Structure formats: structure tokens, C-alpha cells
Amino acid sequence: MVTANWAGNVVFSSREVHRPGSVTQLQELVAASDKVRALGSGHSFSRIADTEGEHVTLAGLPPVIEIDAASSTARVSAGLRYGEFTGRLHEAGFALPNLGSLPHIVAAGACATGTHGSGQHNGALATAVSAVELVGADGELRTVRRGDPEFPGSVVALGALGIVTTLTLDLRPTFGIRQWIYEGLALEDAEEALAGGYSVSLFTHWAGAGFEQVWLKQLDTDPEPPVRWLGATRAPAQVHMVPGIDPQHCTPQLGEPGPWHERLPHFRLAFTPSSGDELQSEYFVPRAALGDALRAVDAVRDKITPVLQVSEIRTVAADELWLSPAQGRDTAVLHFTWVPDTEAALPAVAALETALAEFDARPHWGKVFGTAPATVASLWPHLADFAALTLKHDPEGKFRNAMLETYLPR
Template identity: 55%
Template sequence: MPRRNWAGNVRYAAREFHRPDTIDDLRRLVAGSTRLRAVGSGHSFNRLGDTDGDLVSLAGLPPTIEVDRERGQVTVAGAMRYGDVGQHLHTQGYALANLASLPHISVAGAVATATHGSGQTHGNLATAVAALEIVTADGDLLHVDRDDDTFAGIVVGLGALGVVTRLTLDVVPTFDLRQYVRLDLAPEALDEALGSAYSVSVFTDWRTPRLREVWRKQSTDQSPPEADWLGTTAADEPRHPVLGMPTENCTPQLGVPGPWHERLPHFKLGFTPSSGDELQSEYHVPRTSVAEVLAALAEVAHLIAPVLQVCELRTVAADELWLSPNYRRDSLAVHFTWVDDADAVLPVLAEVEERLAPFAPRPHWGKVFVTDPRALAARYPRYADFEALLADLDPKGKFRTDLLDHYFPR
């Protein structure tokens, strides 16, 4: 098993690494452990997934996918990658409504941290969950669905409530998309651009006031953007979000039609999206504050740019999941891919958080952030309810980590 996370900035402190190949073996392992965490694709950039006890990968469990055509749902093993699930669903005539930029991430891990794609009418990946199966602290197998009172608290569970083994997701009929990249967007046009297609991502490096690229993933029955769309120009060759990185790693652009699972992600499943020499942070702020947020960040652009690889702006629809950054708030997600230098990045991150503070930013749980615990708790109306759920399902703190203790003290 890997001893570091995907980016290499976290060396796991676990004393033992496990890869059970049956649910029963997993249940015995959980029941017999005093400290345990599950690890998926290792794409968290902080120590949320770290432990000084047992670290367990579910990659050895059977990679099951079961489509229920009558209910319009699919049940998948938690360790499966979204890219693999997408390929299978497409062959069956189905799709997920949304995908993240990386198809390499595991379903259970992405759901647990409310990881998301883009689209102002689309919720994050956790909103597709209709039911899940979880191994609790005593080794029991718990099934919860939308009829359970605590369901909305368990779905985005941060790995703190147990080990999620299977998830049931809502599906829709499969569909095709075209991806167009537009260049040089004026900041005042950002709000309109974000709502212009099925999924939209805007990239900037904060070195100039204008926004470098707009990636529009639009339905095949939507007309291509006009030549002078919002004052931009069309890219005449494939692009990578990070300048200088190989474009063959990216999903097809230039308006070439293709299935949803090969267009919604920015990167192809068969390629490593980047070297991993990076840190990432992300903050979710009200969708209605786009112009004000841009202006606030522009005040510290001179600090951001020297330690930044790229910044991505996306939208995510509101939901009812207790610890989702999009809880009851349509959101603008401001994502930073930093250079791999924590000493240089963290002081800038503190400045970014200070500028965003008036907008009550909610950080992505799996990224790097320095938010004060009391400030963070105040931004989630159901924070105390989640704390109670923690005490109920894991009274001895088997699944806790230092980061969880920092933000949910016992």
C-alpha cells in the first residue's frame, strides 16, 4: 500500500497497512482495532485520512457494480474509481449527472468529502447518494438510506463514522457532450460564463485582471459559442489547465462530441493528470457573491500569483447534506492549485482566508486550509448535530484523527 498520499505531501503515520479481500475480514479488522482509517485514492491534501493506528484500503474487495433499472440507480463498491463506474454505466445506457475533474478518485472518498464537479444546477457528487453501507466501530454492517433521519449527516461523513463499503447512486440516461475552450474572459463576464453550459470551469493565474480560460462542457444539441462569445476567442488547439503540462492528459476539446464520462472530467482516466508536485485548497462561497469575491481576491493577487500553478472557478448547486460546503447555499467554488512549498503557501493561504471571511467560506474538507475551528463551526447550521452523530456512532474515537479532533473536539 502507498505510504504517502497522491501528492506526496502527507506521509501516513499508520503502524499497520491492511488490504482485506472480504467484507467479513474488514469487519473483523475494524472490530479489533483501536484506531483505524480507510484510505481511497489518497487524494486528500491534509491529514484527514491519516492515523497512527491501522490504515485500510478497500481496493481488495470485489469491484461490484449493480444497476437497478427499475429504480434508476446503481450500487457500487466504495473503492471503485468514478472513471471505471462511468465506463460501465455508459455501456448500460446510463450516466451520473455530475463528475469531478479527476476520474481517478474513489467513490467513497469523494462522497465523504463532498467533492464536486461543476454546473450551477448540479449538486456535488454526494448528492447522488441514495443509500450506503458502512462498517461501524464495533464491526457491524449498517445500511442507511434517504428515509433515515441521520442520512444527511452520514453521507458527507469525513470517514469519521465508519468504513463505507458500498454506495447506491442515482443515475440518468447516458448523454453526450462537446467541450470548448475559450480564452481571455473579462472578470465582469464571469457570472454569465459560469451559467452558459452544462458544466463550466474558468481558469486564471491571477497575473492579469482577465481570466485565462473558460472550459465549457455543453450538450450536443446546444449551439457552439459564437466567434466573439463574451468577448473571448476560441482556443485552436487543446489546452491543459496548468501551462506547460501535456495536453494529451486532458479530455478531448475543440467541440468533438463524446460520452459524458469522457467530457465532464478535465483529465483522462488512463493518464496521470499531473506530477502531483502541488498543494490544493478550495473555498465555497455564495454563488450570488461572484463579483465581490473576485474583487476581494484581486486585492491579494500579487501574493497569490507567485505561489500558484492555477486557480479554477466553478459553481455547485445547494443541497441538504449537513457537512457539505454547499449546504443550503448555491456556491461558487474557488480552487487553488499551489506550488509544492507549504512554507511559502500557508502565509498566502491565511491572507486568502481573511479576504474571503466576509463571505463565510466553507473549505473543501480534503484540501489545505487554516480556518479557525469556531469560525468553521459557525458556517454549518448542522455542525452540532454532526458532533452528536460522531459521539453516537464512534464513542471511543476509533475513526478520529488529529485533524478531526481539531475541528470536532471531544
């Protein structure tokens, strides 16, 4: 029985958690239920996965990993964690363009919230989706494909259109990545550093000047970067982004080449994050505003550092998925890992949101935020289209929850 999310900051209100063993059982369950929502791996920090009705986990469905080499696509069970199928894609000679920091996250849950990795040219994980198969409010199974007018609203859909059973993903030929960590980057060199590799993350504690670490993930076919780069120095040993935590939990660094799925996430699949001693918030700003946004955060550092574990800056390419935080704009993402104390973290969250308001900062749907509903409504141009889509496919509000009522009224 699942009663709380991974971080423990959300105690679920659901009456029951069902674990159907077949898609037919899932369809019967959805058809018979008055309120139901899918639960992924529970890694969201917001109440987005919650319901007062019934929860469904897809962990009991027979796993599907169908690779179609001719079309370079894979149809995978929506309830699989990325780490459960990315190795199979690699063995078949294929890859996904990008991954989030943790391979333990379920594909449908990640895509439903606009989860992303980093890279100037890499879209959010949902941009790899070309078809979504889902059980709708009537219990019927339907497929929405790229090209369908409803597709842009059906991928990053916050679980509001039904229970997704499979995702079809675009693949590219497999590739190798080498990961290098640099220490000591100036704040004003952020943009250049973020453009300096296939996937780049900047880490800071907002306690000194600039960034303590740069995680540079480069294609293994690219030339080895210099030992000193943009004034930063290459770390001589494996590191963790939070001081004092065992760096062996992190994917191999020091330029050791490895396949994409073992280097793009920051953390190893074999490392099991048992419970989350942390909270997270994240804000998406237009990439052109990154320098000003960093200076705005720097100006409120006194308000955030007492509750901050670490902050990470990444980039995401623009997409056209209606609810994606990168919708319509090349994006820079400012992430904050807080101590696991909601009451203590919320004033810092509020200070950040005030500082970032002028940059039209969109919050991550799956993380802690306090952005006012009216502000959220002004940040995404397609919220009304999405509301109309949910009204069409879920007129009785079977998949609605309190968070959707607050931020996506209809």
C-alpha cells in the same frame, strides 16, 4: 505500504495498511481495531485521511457494479475509482449527473469530503448517493438510506462514521457533452459565463486581466456556441490550463462530442497522475457573493501569484448534506493550485482566507486550509448534529483522528 498522500505533503502516521479481501475480513478487522480509518486514493491534501491506528484500503475487495435499470440506480463498491465504473454505467444507458476533474479518485473518498464538479444545477458528487452501506465501530454492516433522519449526516462524513463498503447512486439517462475552450474573459463576466453551459470552469493565474480560459462543457444536443462569446475567443487547438503541460492529458476539446464520463472530468483516465507536483486549496462562497469575492482575491493577487500554478472558479448547486461545503446555499467555488511547497504556500493561503472571510468562505475538507476551528464551527449549521451522530455510532472514537478532534470536537 502507503506512507504518504498523492501530493506527498502528508506523511501518514498509521501503524499498518490493511487490504482485506472480503467484507467479512473488513468487519473482523474493524471490530478488533482500536483506531482505524479508510484510505481512498489518497488525493486529499489535508490530514483528513490520517490515523495513528490502522489504515484500510478497499482496493482488494471484489468489485461490485450492480445496475438496477428499473429504479435507475447503481450500487457500486465504495473503493472503486470513478473511472473504473462510469464506462459501465454509460454502456448500460445511464449516467451520473456530474464528475470531478479527475476520474482517478475513489467514490467513497470523494463523497466523504464533498468533492464536486461544476454546474449551476449540479450538486456535489455526494448528492447522487441514495444509500450508504458501511461497517460501523462494532464491526456490523449497516445501511443508511435517503429518508432516514441520519442520512444527511452520513454521506459527506469524512470517514468518521465507519468504513463505507458500497454506495447506491441515482442515475439519469446517458448523455453526450461537447467541450469548448474560450480564451480571454473579463472578471465581470464570470457569473454569465458560469451560467452558460452544463458545466463551466474559469481558469486564471491572477496575473493579467480576467480569465485566461473558459472551459465550457455543453450538452451535445445544445446548439454550437459562437466563435466569439462574451468577448472571449474560441481556442483553435487543444489546451491545458497550466501553460507548458501537455494538453493531450486533458479530455478532448474543440467541440468533439463524447459521452459524459469522457468530457466532464478535465483529465483522461489513461493519463496517470504519478505524483502530485502541486498543492490545492479551495473555498466555497455563496454564489451571490462571487463578484465581490473575485474582487477581494484580485486585491491580494500580489500575495498569491508567486506560489500559484492556476486558479479555477466553478459553481455547485445547494444541498442538504450536513458537512457538505455547498450545504444550504447555491455556491461559487474558488480553487487554487499551488506550487508543491507547503511553507511557501501557507502565507498565500492565509492572505486568501483573510480576503474571503467576509463571504463566509467554507474550506474544502480535503485541501490545504488554515481556517480557525472556531470559524469553521460558525460556517456549517449542522456540526453539532454531526458530532452527536459520531458519538452515537462511534462512542470510543475508533474512527477519530487529529483533524476531526480539531475541527469537529465533541
